Amino acid sequence: MVGKWWVDYAAQSVIHAFVAALAIEALLRIWRARAPDDRLALRLLGLGQPLVVTPLLFLLMPARQGEEFHDRWAILASRRWEDLPFLGTTAFHVAVGAAAALGVMLFLMDLVPLLPGRRRRLLPAAPAPPELEAGLAEVAAAGAHRHSPRPPVLHFVEAPGPALFCVGVRRPRLVVSRGALALLDAEELRAALAHELAHLRARDPALSWVAMAARSLLFFNPVAQVVARALARDAEWRADEAAQCDRLALASALLKLHRAGLRAGSPWPRSLPFAAALSEPLRRARSHDVEARCRRLLEPSPPPSLLLRPARLALTAASLAGLSLLVT
Amino acid sequence: MVLAVAAALLAALDAVPSWVGGEPREVRRARTVDEVERRLRARLMLPAYFPARLAWPPVRIRYVVSAPGAVALTVAARGEGAGLLLVQTVRPGPIPRQLLPEAQELDRSPLAGGPAAGVLSRVVEDGEMRWQLAWQQDGRSLLLRSKGTIDELLRMARSAREAP
Numbered sequence: 001m002v003g004k005w006w007v008d009y010a011a012q013s014v015i016h017a018f019v020a021a022l023a024i025e026a027l028l029r030i031w032r033a034r035a036p037d038d039r040l041a042l043r044l045l046g047l048g049q050p051l052v053v054t055p056l057l058f059l060l061m062p063a064r065q066g067e068e069f070h071d072r073w074a075i076l077a078s079r080r081w082e083d084l085p086f087l088g089t090t091a092f093h094v095a096v097g098a099a100a101a102l103g104v105m106l107f108l109m110d111l112v113p114l115l116p117g118r119r120r121r122l123l124p125a126a127p128a129p130p131e132l133e134a135g136l137a138e139v140a141a142a143g144a145h146r147h148s149p150r151p152p153v154l155h156f157v158e159a160p161g162p163a164l165f166c167v168g169v170r171r172p173r174l175v176v177s178r179g180a181l182a183l184l185d186a187e188e189l190r191a192a193l194a195h196e197l198a199h200l201r202a203r204d205p206a207l208s209w210v211a212m213a214a215r216s217l218l219f220f221n222p223v224a225q226v227v228a229r230a231l232a233r234d235a236e237w238r239a240d241e242a243a244q245c246d247r248l249a250l251a252s253a254l255l256k257l258h259r260a261g262l263r264a265g266s267p268w269p270r271s272l273p274f275a276a277a278l279s280e281p282l283r284r285a286r287s288h289d290v291e292a293r294c295r296r297l298l299e300p301s302p303p304p305s306l307l308l309r310p311a312r313l314a315l316t317a318a319s320l321a322g323l324s325l326l327v328t
Numbered sequence: 329m330v331l332a333v334a335a336a337l338l339a340a341l342d343a344v345p346s347w348v349g350g351e352p353r354e355v356r357r358a359r360t361v362d363e364v365e366r367r368l369r370a371r372l373m374l375p376a377y378f379p380a381r382l383a384w385p386p387v388r389i390r391y392v393v394s395a396p397g398a399v400a401l402t403v404a405a406r407g408e409g410a411g412l413l414l415v416q417t418v419r420p421g422p423i424p425r426q427l428l429p430e431a432q433e434l435d436r437s438p439l440a441g442g443p444a445a446g447v448l449s450r451v452v453e454d455g456e457m458r459w460q461l462a463w464q465q466d467g468r469s470l471l472l473r474s475k476g477t478i479d480e481l482l483r484m485a486r487s488a489r490e491a492p
Contacts, residue, residue: 019334026330067367067393071354076338080345083357091345319331327338 007096008065008328009058010220011078013050014099016324017223020049023320031312034303036238041309043234045317047227051214053321064328075326099222106225107215114212122167122175128156132176135186139193142244152200162260166196169206183260184253191250192257194243202242204235233289240293241302251297258290351390352426358389361401368397370418373470375484381409381476396421398469400428410458410475412484420467428471429453431460439463439482446485448478461485 024046033039063069070077081092136154152166155173163177174196184192199205211228218224243250306312346353358364365371368391378384388402396419403412415427431453439446439461446463451473461481462471465488472481 019338023330023334026333030330067356071394074342075335076342080342080356083345083349083351323331323335323338326335 005058005065007093008079009054010100011092011096012058012324012328013054013218013221014096014103014223015076015078015327016054017046017050017218017221017227019323019327020046020320021223021227023323024316027316031306033306035305036234036241038306038309040231040234040238041313042316043227043231045313045320047214047224047231048317049320049324050218050221050224053324057325061325064325070328073326074328075323077328079328100220103218103220103222103225106222107219110212110215110225110229122155123157123159125155126158128154128176129181131186132156132181132189135190136174136193139190139197139245142194152197162257164192164196164257166200166205169209172200172205174200179260180257183256187246187249188253188256191243191245191247192253194245195239195250198239198242199235202235202238204239207235208232237293237296240297247297251294254290254294254297258287262287354392354394354424355390355426356393358391361385361389364389364391364399367391368393368399368418370397371490372399372401372418373416373465373468373488373490375414376487376489377483379476379480379484381405382412386414387411390427392424392427394424395419396469398424398427412476413473414471415473416470417468421469423462423469423471428473431458431473433460448481466490 024042027033028039028042031038033042057064064074070079079092081095082090084091086094133154152168152172152174155175157163157175157177159177160179161177162179162183163175164180166172166174174193180192181189211231215225215228240247240250343353346355349357351357356367358367361372361374382403383406384403386401387404389399390402391397391399396417398415398417400413400415403414405411413429415423417423431451434450434452434457436447436449439448446461449460449462451458451460453473456475458473458475459478459481460471460473461478462469463485464470470485470488472484474481
């Protein structure tokens with residue numbers, strides 16, 4: 001195909017991601033997939049399209065870039081839009097350029113706060129109040145967290161702002177501020193700690209860096225950036241369910257921290273792109289995400305998983321890959 | 329069903345450029361002769377004799393990839409006067425109809441002898457009479473259509489060869 005190969009690659013990556021994301025959203029609704037693990041799995045499939053399928057198709061089937069394939073087999077040949085002049089160039093180039101610019105912007109919005117020069121260091125750890133240590137020990141010993149790989153280190157900071165999150169991959173730490181302790185009652189604190197421990201048990205801090213690496217590879221793809229953010233939201237929801245705590249207390253804690261954060265602002269910028277921190281929504285998540293989480297927490301029982309989940313996922317993956325084959 | 333709907337939407341999106349451009353799906357556009365030669369992986373046959381009244385490069389280049397592969401070059405006249413349409417295949421085979429504007433043939437006369445042996449016709453396109461010369465050369469099908477003179481068409485046809 002005449003023209004830069006990377007332009008074609010970017011165009012196909014964006015289109016494949018877009019089609020996959022829309023199809024996944026439709027399937028989530030049609031299948032009524034409400035269990036967070038199901039939603040995470042399906043969204044990962046969607047992210048897998050531009051991350052895995054598109055490069056494989058490029059490498060293994062170069063004939064797809066030829067015009068004969070476009071004429072005979074392709075359902076959509078994006079290069080056809082080169083025939084439409086637009087703004088002094090072609091509609092194809094304008095669309096690819098705009099998508100890439102949007103992708104880069106979305107990526108940088110989350111990357112820049114993580115850069116070493118921008119990231120604020122944690123305040124030194126202070127001696128933790130006995131009630132906090134007792135609460136953490138109680139939660140860690142509870143059923144859901146009994147088999148955690150290792151207990152996290154508690155990093156208590158004397159700071160007035162509300163902060164409650166976990167950090168670290170090799171040495172996971174649970175950061176709690178004086179402000180968070182003052183804000184939450186005992187039940188709410190236990191629920192919040194259980195939520196954070198659920199994140200650690202699922203290795204969400206490590207997964208968040210994996211997600212960030214994927215976003216780095218797809219820095220030009222705005223759909224992939226949005227899907228990766230949706231993964232983060234689903235991970236929060238998964239931790240809510242996996243905490244197996246007082247759901248009302250957790251919802252209450254979430255709301256309190258969110259509102260306090262809106263008033264005061266979080267003392268620390270997010271140190272992980274996917275950080276399992278109840279105080280994170282204060283700056284990043286939109287209020288309605290918090291509202292949605294609270295609504296789910298107020299439902300009496302956790303949602304059921306999809307029937308025949310592996311088969312559904314396999315069929316979805318194969319179908320999306322097949323469709324991507326015919327979209328160039 | 330979700331993927332069927334997705335496929336349908338993608339197909340509709342694929343059809344938009346053809347619909348906006350008023351061209352059949354398989355007809356593409358190129359900006360330069362070099363570009364269309366790269367896309368078709370073949371050198372075009374161009375007339376060495378080119379009347380001064382005609383402007384080069386072509387104002388419109390359309391092509392079809394499917395076998396045998398063909399190109400239609402629309403050349404405008406400088407100022408007033410009739411332009412020219414040159415259509416050719418790049419491999420053995422008939423000229424695809426999608427590249428030829430609709431025209432009604434009034435009469436035809438075979439031409440024999442020399443490299444431009446073929447058929448000379450009078451056709452009516454958009455209500456105007458034009459001369460059309462069609463011939464075979466080196467396994468390719470070529471066609472010239474113009475409101476210019478027969479002599480001009482014949483001289484161009486006789487001088488057509490692949491550019492080095």
